[in-house]
Amino acid sequence: MPKKAAMEEWKKKRRKEYLEKREYRYYIFCEGQQTEPRYFEGFKRLIEDNPIYRDMVLIEIEPCQAETMRVIGMAERYVKKNKILKGQIWCVYDKDSFPPSDFNGVEDRAQQLSRENPDLQYHAAWSNECIEFWFLLHFAYYTSNNHRMEYMHFLNDKFRELGLGKYQKNMKDIFDILLEKGSPKLAIRYAKRIIKDGHGRTPAEIAPGTKVYELVEELVKYLPDEMRIRF
Numbered sequence: 001m002p003k004k005a006a007m008e009e010w011k012k013k014r015r016k017e018y019l020e021k022r023e024y025r026y027y028i029f030c031e032g033q034q035t036e037p038r039y040f041e042g043f044k045r046l047i048e049d050n051p052i053y054r055d056m057v058l059i060e061i062e063p064c065q066a067e068t069m070r071v072i073g074m075a076e077r078y079v080k081k082n083k084i085l086k087g088q089i090w091c092v093y094d095k096d097s098f099p100p101s102d103f104n105g106v107e108d109r110a111q112q113l114s115r116e117n118p119d120l121q122y123h124a125a126w127s128n129e130c131i132e133f134w135f136l137l138h139f140a141y142y143t144s145n146n147h148r149m150e151y152m153h154f155l156n157d158k159f160r161e162l163g164l165g166k167y168q169k170n171m172k173d174i175f176d177i178l179l180e181k182g183s184p185k186l187a188i189r190y191a192k193r194i195i196k197d198g199h200g201r202t203p204a205e206i207a208p209g210t211k212v213y214e215l216v217e218e219l220v221k222y223l224p225d226e227m228r229i230r231f
Contacts, residue, residue: 025084032169034063046224046227050222075091091106091126094126095128100205103203106126125211128210132167136154140154
């Protein structure tokens with residue numbers, strides 16, 4: 001066997017062993033290239049530093065640079081290509097100005113795929129209109145159906161008030177800022193209340209709203225105790 005082929009075979013074997021060692025597996029597909037991945041990297045970092053769970057939990061974060069239905073399409077292709085048979089597949093995406101049919105379609109498709117294989121569950125962690133709404137909930141209960149730029153203005157004002165300067169997309173330390181200066185516990189409570197109040201409506205009709213908290217609650221289970229109590 002040529003040296004290069006042997007090396008590729010060895011890498012595949014090591015990866016298979018690495019995956020099989022981890023009981024809990026999360027594959028996170030983010031619409032954005034940086035904002036969402038950097039936020040979830042904060043969870044990944046803390047979990048991998050936790051001696052209790054770091055050898056039991058696998059977290060892979062894939063920036064998609066794609067929107068709505070294309071995100072779950074990329075997730076499906078990734079799962080097929082890498083022969084993933086077990087785990088949780090999370091699609092993190094925004095409503096922005098995309099058609100309601102596309103936005104709602106991701107959740108519909110995720111439910112369909114989950115029924116096909118109980119060991120491989122797909123989830124839609126959507127935000128209407130954008131991920132910044134989830135960030136905003138760390139500081140206030142907000143239910144006004146405003147344009148996403150209003151969420152940016154709110155975060156700008158709050159960050160300046162806290163001496164953090166201007167909020168910017170793609171901030172490297174966004175996870176730490178929200179953890180230290182905001183209240184993840186309140187953000188989860190507020191987001192749940194909004195979803196409960198919107199019961200019976202489609203994701204596109206719950207404006208504003210977000211289900212990012214569902215993924216956050218999953219990952220929080222593996223954080224060190226001193227961090228978990230903040231959620």
